[in-house]
Amino acid sequence: MENGQTEEAVKMLRKMQSMGFKPNQITISSFLPACSILESLRMGKEVHCYVFRHWLFWDLTTMTAVLYMYAKCGDLNLSRNVFDMMHRKDVVAWNTMIIANAMHGNGKEALLLFESMLLSGMKPNFVTFTGVLSGCSHSRLVEEGLQIFNSMHRDHQVEPDANHYACMVDVFSRAGRLDEAYEFIQRMPMEPTASAWGALLGACRVYKNVELAKVSANKLFEIEPNNPGNYVSLFNILVTAKLWSEASKARILMKERGITKTPGCSWVQVGNRVYTFVVGDKSNVESDKIYDFLDELDEKMKLAGYKPDTDYVLQDVDQEEKAASLCSHSERLAVAFGILNLNGQSSLRVFKNLRICGDCHNVIKYISKVVGVTTIVRHSLRFHHFRNGNCSCQDLW
Secondary structure (H helix, E strand, O other): OOOOOHHHHHHHHHHHHHOOOOOOHHHHHHHHHHHHHOOOHHHHHHHHHHHHHOOHHHOHHHHHHHHHHHHHOOOHHHHHHHHHHOOOOOHHHHHHHHHHHHHOOOHHHHHHHHHHHHHOOOOOOHHHHHHHHHHHHHOOOHHHHHHHHHHHHHHHOOOOOHHHHHHHHHHHHHOOOHHHHHHHHHOOOOOOOHHHHHHHHHHHHHHOOHHHHHHHHHHHHHHOOOOHHHHHHHHHHHHHOOOHHHHHHHHHHHHHOOOOOOOOEEEEEEOOEEEEEEOOOOOOOOHHHHHHHHHHHHHHHHHOOOOOOHHHOOOOOOHHHHHHHHOOOHHHHHHHHHHHOOOOOOEEEEEEOOOOOHHHHHHHHHHHHHOOOEEEEEOOOOEEEEEOOEEOOOOOO
16 A cells, blocks of 8 residues: 555455455555545445444544545545544544545535534644645635634644645635735745645636736746646636737746646546546547537536636637537546446546546536536545535635
């Protein structure tokens, strides 16, 4: 596991059981992260059943690992069920539940958990505040975030570090208060991190602030010059603003430094298999059905009010071609394939290695409305829960 060989860890556990050895608390706690990395909810449930059958649910470390596994696999309800059933809770268990809600965009629940933690007499640590501030940022809880940040040293004797300051930048940024975010960065008592500047750059894309985007991107080019995401983000912002010359310079700089964009891919588990898609993918045996289904959905979504956001297509082609190219994005293919293979299930979980495309985010909202399927998408930053035409992120993707 520590070397990233998750599939090998699964094979070793199976081999261990076949030889008659029973996994103990240490085995289970060490193995559950593999389920999280592989996003295998089914495998995680099997391990959870083993925990119950062998009375390992009395072990705090094991149950905390089960809690986190469910959260990382996209099922926050099961995660909360485990938390509520725990016979005792230490600071790690409380932190894990707070962080789980934060990464699922459930900021108000993260705050309630934080308050319950304090009422229980448990003393928060620096991880607690990272989790609760992250929850505030994803739910636009600016005043609440400020109050908690200011209480860290005053009430809890926890000195804010660079991560906490970066969280507060994100709190301001996601709420559209970009000038305050920039001022906060400038007042930081330590050198601002890539996380702080990255939070501001991401918000500049949402709120179309080109000048602050340039400032943020240039700082990021200094801090982490080999991160392709920063160049791509700036390029996209400049293209959307139709600043073609400046966008071209950003692309040239990226090329001169030998930096290439990480290919995007999405995957979904159907039965015991994981199916992976890339943009324009036609390798799946059901490709024809997938694209036909997407065409059918496109008509229904347009009737419901959907309009393609072609700002997310950067090629110099006409609007019709741009709209067509959006239909082949990997997350859209994975969602369509998942819906076609639901087999009676009411929800779907899709995973992506990069940030979800803005137009695809909008499309999946419409799909959840016209098809009536709850879709949970985890990308590089967080989880998005799409239900009845809405997303848990309140469109701060």
